[in-house]
Amino acid sequence: QQQVKQSPQSLIVQKGGISIINxxxxxxxxxxxxxxxxxxxxxxxxxxxxxxxxxxKKEGRFTISFNKSAKQFSLHxxxxxxxxxxxxxxxxxxxxxxxxxxxxxxxKLTVNP
Amino acid sequence: GAVVSQHPSRVICKSGxxxxxECRSLDFQATTMFWYRQFPKQSLMLMATSNExxxxxxxxxxxxxxxxxxxxxxxxxxLTVTSxxxxxxxxxxxxxxxxxxxxxxxxxxxxxxxxxx
Numbered sequence: 001q002q003q004v005k006q007s008p009q010s011l012i013v014q015k016g017g018i019s020i021i022n023x024x025x026x027x028x029x030x031x032x033x034x035x036x037x038x039x040x041x042x043x044x045x046x047x048x049x050x051x052x053x054x055x056x057k058k059e060g061r062f063t064i065s066f067n068k069s070a071k072q073f074s075l076h077x078x079x080x081x082x083x084x085x086x087x088x089x090x091x092x093x094x095x096x097x098x099x100x101x102x103x104x105x106x107x108k109l110t111v112n113p
Numbered sequence: 114g115a116v117v118s119q120h121p122s123r124v125i126c127k128s129g130x131x132x133x134x135e136c137r138s139l140d141f142q143a144t145t146m147f148w149y150r151q152f153p154k155q156s157l158m159l160m161a162t163s164n165e166x167x168x169x170x171x172x173x174x175x176x177x178x179x180x181x182x183x184x185x186x187x188x189x190x191x192l193t194v195t196s197x198x199x200x201x202x203x204x205x206x207x208x209x210x211x212x213x214x215x216x217x218x219x220x221x222x223x224x225x226x227x228x229x230x
Contacts, residue, residue: 034218043119043206043221044157089156100147101208101219103156 003027004092006104013111019077021107023090026071030092034101035064035075038087047088048075080111115141115211119222126197127230134192134225136207142187143209147219148180151204163190197229 005024013019023033034049050057050064050073057064063076077084090104116139126132136146145164149157161182163169169182179201181193190209194201204226208219 032218036221041204041224041226043117043208043224045221046218049218100159100162105156108154 004104010108022074029094036089115220117222123226125228138209145210146190147208149206
């Protein structure tokens with residue numbers, strides 16, 4: 001049972017464009033939703049995270065939008081750069097993040113120059 | 114920031130041998146550490162959760178006798194792959210839960226690439 005569904009599987013964007021990655025979850029106990037960025041051969045790095053008490057969080061070019069009623073959240077990368085080319089994973093956990101993370105399957109983002 | 118290291122970064126071993134991977138939280142104490150494995154072009158799959166001083170909790174389908182986890186201190190957890198076989202070849206990643214931050218976010222290590230010949 002996949003608890004966090006992520007789409008698209010791959011995404012190609014031109015430099016300067018907006019990259020949008022979507023995730024949907026099933027478990028209503030989830031209350032912590034982080035996004036991770038992973039480069040080949042490296043461990044994932046936390047990009048940005050949100051809790052369900054807010055509908056949007058922005059950090060620089062990265063924004064999370066959260067829709068609690070729809071049980072969906074998305075990552076927006078504004079002004080996408082070639083250096084943003086990586087695999088992005090959404091995740092979710094319960095009890096404020098102290099419980100184990102459940103990961104989406106990942107989205108491979110390619111930003112063309 | 115919270116830094117997690119892993120050692121070694123890469124290891125190649127012969128089939129039937131055992132391999133130990135270390136995970137350390139360098140600048141914080143981690144009450145909980147997590148071990149994941151990741152196959153090429155796939156997501157991270159949680160293998161086990163370990164708490165300092167207690168037995169690890171393994172996910173369904175993960176052989177506890179094959180993947181031995183020891184969490185001896187608040188800054189060190191080890192994963193030993195016993196009697197490794199080629200199908201154990203994978204990217205193993207640990208993470209540590211920082212109690213410093215109110216949200217208890219996980220910080221990931223750089224991963225260990227295991228190749229079993």
